[in-house]
Amino acid sequence: MxxxxxxxxxxxxxxxxxxxxxxxxxxxxxxxxxxxxxxxxxxxxxxxxxxxxxxxxxxxxxxxxxxxxxxxxxxxxxxxxxxxxxxxxxxxxxxxxxxxxxxxxxxxxxxxxxxxxxxxxxxxxxxxxxxxxxxxxxxxALPGRSRQIEFIGDSHTVGYGNTSTVRQCTPAEVWATTDTSQGVGALVAAHYDADYQVNAISGRGVVRNYDGFAADTLPQAYPFALFDRSQPADPPGWGPQVIAVSLGTNDFSTPLRAGEPWATREQLREAYEAAFVRFAEQLHRRHPGAYIVLWIAAPDGSEVQTEVARVVEQARRSGIARIGFVPVPGLGMAGCDWHPSVADDRRIADALARHLDGQQNIWPAGRH
The missing domain is CATH 2.60.120.260 (Galactose-binding domain-like)
Known part of the structure; x- marks a missing residue:
């Protein structure tokens, strides 16, 4: 009990x-x-x-x-x-x-x-x-694990409301049913006996936050240890072999509002692709040996799934050879506010593990 x-x-x-x-x-x-x-x-x-x-x-x-x-x-x-x-x-x-x-x-x-x-x-x-x-x-003394994975994203990476038994939740219920320790990052890391970081914020996008609300986008917040930008993030000994990124749901899930920087969806898509490629290049420069995988939990053929696939193609053309794409359609989305549940998190984690298992020379040789 x-x-x-x-x-x-x-x-x-x-x-x-x-x-x-x-x-x-x-x-x-x-x-x-x-x-x-x-x-x-x-x-x-x-x-x-x-x-x-x-x-x-x-x-x-x-x-x-x-x-x-x-x-x-x-x-x-x-x-x-x-x-x-x-x-x-x-x-x-x-x-x-x-x-x-x-x-x-x-x-x-x-x-x-x-x-x-x-x-x-x-x-x-x-x-x-x-x-x-x-x-x-x-x-x-505990030896550090030789395998390290960094997860970057929005509420789908946070584990927003993933333990909820209902989709309609108050803000207090969202807080109470969010469990990052049962989310995608923790599950994938446990599979590989890896240490991990979850650098994600619910509601944030690449160039546009949910419904256009004003706050740092994830790439703007990413360089800092705290959200007030008071201190740069530079964890000692952090050198992930895998960086898993899921961003775009908030950029595209709501209609554009009057006064936003993009007059059309096409302009938004162009800005998203350019900014996401720049962010991938920044991650590659920060950890040049890491394998980068972009994933998205969205239906086949959806706007956001198509856009993430285009970002991967453009990133490869920019010189990032070690980058992959994992779409994860068909989820139940039974968590708060139609977010992935813990069962969905398991399906996402399994999809990522299958993809990583198919790649060459990701992990350091020897003990892990």
Missing amino acids: RKTLMGLGAALCLQGAMAQEVAHVAAEPAGLKPWSANVNGRVAKQPDGSLLRQWPGTYFETGFNGDEVYFRVGPGDVSLRLSVDGEAAIPLVKPAPGLYRVSHFKRSGTHRLRVAVASESQSGPTAFGGFFAAAGTEPV
Whole structure:
């Protein structure tokens, strides 16, 4: 049975074979020792050592020997998923800021703890305060995975409302049913035992956001660690072998409004193609050895599917040889607001994996 931990002063246990517990700690134990974590995702380090993050899907991992481990949550509404040793994740929804203890593990010995962000945070960043060990718990260094995949996109990459059982959702229900840790990026990364980043924002396009609303497009926001453009994104050690991009749904899903820069759909299509090719070229220069795959979840013959295919053709002509196209039609779109459900996310992930498995020399040789 799964329960959800919300707020202050609560504890959660998973019953049966796994009985791990997560509990908010009112009084901090003496002698806690901080240690570094493996950080996957874009973060901005604060003077107090905490990490601000805003792009979805950020996750933090640590290894340790012992019976308990602690982590600190900072301000900001966030939905977290905690997993120990690869077991089923525990939801931690809108936790109060403070210290949390993880204990009562299924087995003894060396453990691996992952704290993953499941929710989207467009309105503002949230903070993670790091991991801590009490007396009797010793940190264990975790080697980084040699395989890395970057996912870039919009709500389809975020996992917008993907766990919802209905299509009609309030904004609060969208937030509560969005789970990036069950989305396309997490599924593909798990298939390849890869680390991953999800650099996606719901509602954003290449040149035009959903219904023409004013905000940075995804290529405009992409260079930065936070959405306020206060700090460039430059994660240490990040060199993905695969970059999977899905953009265009928001550019084309609504009619043009009066006053937008494009008088006709043809002008919009031309601007989209030119800007998307430039963005692909930027990604190629940033990671010249990476294989780039553009995918789109849309019906066969749709405007957006045709446009993404044209971008791939133009990118090849511009000199990007290692680029592919994966259309994914026929999805149920049973998530909030006719978005992909977790079942659709699995179909998209399977399509991407089949495509990547057919490519040559993507992954580094040896251990992964």
